Amino acid sequence: MKTHDLTSLLEAMFHQSKEMILFVDRHGEIVYMNAEAEKTLDLSDYDRNQFINICGHCMGMAASGDPDCTTCFLMSKEKLTFQVYMRTRYGKRVTYIANFQQIDPENNISVFTLNPLSELMKQQEFEHQKLLTQRIIQAQENERKRISRDLHDGVTQELLNVLLEMRLFKYTKDREELDEKIEDSEEMLSHLLDYIRNISVELRPASLDDLGVEAALKTHFKWLQKQYGILVDFNTNLNKKRYRPEIETVIYRIIQEAAFNAVKYSGSDEIMVNLKEAGSYNGIEIHFEIEDEGAGFLMGAEPKGSGLGLFGMHERISSVDGELNIDSEPGRGTKVEGYIPVGERIV
Amino acid sequence: MNQSVKGVLQRLQKKHDFAIVALTGMINNRGNSTFKWKYVLGSDSQRWKRMELRKGTGLPGVVLKTGKSLVVQDVSKIYNPEELFRFPILYFENIQGFVAIPIWNNDEVVMGLVVLGDRAPRHISEAEYEALKADVEKDLRIELLKELMLYENT
Incomplete structure (x- = not known):
């Protein structure tokens, strides 16, 4: 020493x-x-x-x-x-x-x-950020896995079937038999088309860009009903009005996420969704409300899923200077509401 | 005649002691690519009535694609909650253990699918599965074929 x-x-x-x-x-x-x-x-x-x-x-x-x-x-x-x-x-x-x-x-x-304390907080913040990043990467990876599986199990498999069927065409001498085979292939291809359309809509509906948030949501709710048997009571006064693309995306994604949460966790058969345009002293605002009368949850409790959904909703709304509020109570249901200032409409 | 398909399902449910029994409607190779659950016994929700099933997706999709029975004794060991959401019938009915059996018509095409499940993990022995499968072949399949013939004649 x-x-x-x-x-x-x-x-x-x-x-x-x-x-x-x-x-x-x-x-x-x-x-x-x-x-x-x-x-x-x-x-x-x-x-x-x-x-x-x-x-x-x-x-x-x-x-x-x-x-x-x-x-x-x-x-x-x-x-x-x-x-x-x-x-x-x-x-x-x-x-x-x-x-x-x-x-x-x-x-x-x-x-x-x-x-x-602030130094200590900075460290904690950093750790938190790290954890969050890990989770986001994980979620991204899961999403890719899902898409890859959809493509592999659905599209590749079906295409292979059609291919095999078509290879047999040239060996089929009997006209009637050939017709049947052609019809089968046609059927398979039309199913495949349907399937791919579904994957693409699930990822991002083209109607959001082409027809606006109202049409995209209507399609999505119809899909929710078919997929999960959930009824969505959708009220809106948007009347095909259009807004800036980033605003329409935020509205669509937040309502989609909140509705998904209701489907997954509320146990309720019905969801109420309100989407309204309203004037205020500083311009036009869009107000939305997603409500269920299901199980609800204890505010501040450990999230049931990854917790990224709520995080994403808050991130999205703050990117367009809106505000989001979530209110829930066990046994009484959940209400997600918020508004976004839109400045001006797009004609 | 619907009563008798339902009757067979009820007998299966009771005999093999399952909390929930679900049967899809007739699956055609031509025409519609979607089908629905026709009977779900032991459900306390109405969701299944509105669900539309698609050939490539969900639990029916898996069974239809392979044409083989699927036996899962403990769902939570096979699927995490996120994956489970891809199988709405399992997710919403809280099925923890189940047997899914495809039902073939005489042209060797799957015409339907029956799922027998419990709301707790369930040990299903080889003998139990064989007995169940035999009953499905012997009773349910015959009853469904009868129904199919009736439809075709009208």
Whole structure:
């Protein structure tokens, strides 16, 4: 081990540390503080008396919500990782993660260290972002798997069947038999056409671009009914009006997602969807509402699926400056509502 | 005569002790590419009545494509919830274990499909499956063929 003086190392740490380190006595008088603390808790705003006591800077602990002094850390010998509000040199209230520990029982001196919470939050945010990205990649991969399977199982297989059938044509001498084979192939091809059309509509309906959101939704709800046996009560006053493509896409995708959630999780046989254009003092707005009277869920509970659906809905709506609100209660059903400012229509 | 197909289904349900029995309508090779569930015994929802089935998709799609029976003792072990959603009848009726058997007509074409399921995972032995299959062949298939002939004559 290199011979370094521990005292000098500790001193260097004390002065250079990026966390605030303060030594206080049992009344909260500050005995020493490091440069970071001096920089953050500036004395210029306060008179000297205030400055020498920690209570002049501390705004209470943040156990649950409001700052609170009833269980002050000064009264304990040791208190680890708690939240505390401090007043900084600009008079701002900042949250810190603090540790408080008595180090000299004889003189009743304790060390008080503070780390800004925002740094910690940044780390958490980063971790969260990473997790989210992983999930999005996973969802993307699943979607590709689904499309690939649809193409392989449906399209490739059927095409192969037709191909085999057609190869037999040239060996079929009997006219009647040949006619039958041709008819069979025709049938297979028409099924295949149907199948491909279905895949393509599921991915993104052409009617959304060609005919607008109202027509696309109507087709989608018809499909929902055929696929899952769900009735959709669709009310709209859009009357074939058109809006900017990104707005129409957002409306379509959000309503689609909310309706899907209702189909998947509500257990209800019927969904109500309202889509209305309304004027407000700052222009035209589109209001939408997707409601079911099914199982509902506890707001804030762990999501049943990936949780990406709700995330995507919020992301989409904020991309067009709209607002989205979800209201649910177990046993009472779920209501998703929101609006999007559209500026102007497209004629 | 519908009564008798239904009667056979009820007997199958009772004899082999399944919570839910579903039978598709007649599947034609020509004409319509979609068909529906004709009877679902033991369902507490009306959704199946509105569902339209397509040859390439869903549980019927799988059985029709292979022409073979499908026995799944524990659905949750085979499909995750997202995949399960591709099989609406399993998803909505909460079927956890099932047997799906294709029914062939005399021209060696599948004309329908029967699903017998439970709302809990279910162990289905070889002997149980064979007995079930024999009953489907002997009773249900014959009854369906009778119905088919009646339709053709009208």
